[in-house]
Amino acid sequence: MSDGVELPPHRFxxxxxxxxxxxxVAGMLAGRDGGGAELGQRYGGQAATGFLVEFRTRLAAPGGTVTAAGFAAVTRYRDPAVCQRALDKQVAHGMIHRRADGAFSVTERGAAFLAEIYQVHAEVTEELWxxxxxxxxxxxxxxxxxxxxxxxxxxxxDAAGAGxxxxxxxxxxxxDGVPPGVLLLNRLGALRYHRADAHAAAWTAAGHTAASVSALPDGPERLAIEQETDRRAAAPFGALTADERLTMLADLAALPG
Known part of the structure; x- marks a missing residue:
């Protein structure tokens, strides 16, 4: 198979x-419906747990901290004031600790919630897949x-703000001991943010803001941004052969969800 003709990294x-x-999304929805929502209610509901779930793969780590810059990047399409108020509520619920520089980590109670979320995801992904x-x-x-x-x-x-x-x-x-379904779910989640950063770099280079690109209709300009996103996101896929790329697509397509 020809790597350059069949499926080059940017097309992949x-x-x-x-x-x-x-x-x-299928894995996350299974987690919500398979016990995650009920678990969240025990800890105070969405107001107490929302960002813990979103940032779980950083916050669950011993000493895991979300920086202010990282938080802003992940939430770049949302109203910053609304996001900060949501964080305020999670501080008030005793789930996270926020530092003076805007970074945050989980409290003991927040860590207990995340340990249970990992268990929920273990159970639902085992069943789903x-x-x-x-x-x-x-x-x-x-x-x-x-x-x-x-x-x-x-x-x-070395570019400021890159990635x-x-x-x-x-x-x-x-x-240790995390089952393959959880590894898959969380590694897919991390890879999504690699593309998200590539997309942000593409629309920034085109002169857009998060608000303006969100409102951009389908057409040549949006297509050009998507193609530039593909180009910027492509580098890691050069580590795979063309056959491995096709196998990855086939494996994802075969998974239920």
């Missing part, structure tokens, strides 16, 4: 994004390579 980046999104053990293991291995490649590339990028969302979400926290 565009095909992979919706496949990653579908499987990741039952019978697909080989595919899940193959995807986990491939995603591990991609994330490692992307993290090394990020460390070599801020990915920087705070990767590598995901993976304690």
């Amino acid at each position: 980046a565009g095909l992979l994004a919706p496949a990653v999104e579908r499987v990741f 039952a019978g697909h053990d080989d595919r899940v293991r193959r995807l986990v291995e491939t995603l591990g390579r991609l994330l490692a490649y992307a993290l090394v590339a990020l460390e070599e990028d 801020e969302a990915f920087r705070v979400m990767a590598p995901p926290y993976e304690p």
Whole structure:
């Protein structure tokens, strides 16, 4: 198979994004419906737990901290004032501790919630992807390579603000004994933010803001931004052969959700 003709990295980046999104969202929805929502209510509901779930793979790590810059990057399409008020509520619920510089980490109570969330995700992903053990293991291995490649590339990028969302979400926290379904879910989640940063860089280069690009209709300008996003997101996929790229797409397509 010809790597340059059949499926070059930039084309693969565009095909992979919706496949990653579908499987990741399916896993997260299964977690919500399979006990996550009930668990959240025990700790105070959405007002107490929202950002803990979103940033779980950073905050669950011992000493895990979300920087102010990382938080802003992940929430770049949301109203900053609304996000800060939501954080205020989670501080008030005793779930997170916020530092003077805007960074935050979990309290003991928040850490207990996250440990339970990991268990919920273990149970629901085992059920959701039952019978697909080989595919899940193959995807986990491939995603591990991609994330490692992307993290090394990020460390070599001296541009201010480069990769801020990915920087705070990767590598995901993976304690000993975490089952393959959780590894897959969280590694997919981290990879999503690699593309999110590439997209932000593309629309920034085109003169847009988060608000203006969100309002941009379908057409040549949006298409150009998406193509530039594919180009910027493509680098890690050069670590895979063309056959490995096709296998990754096929494995994602075969997973229920």
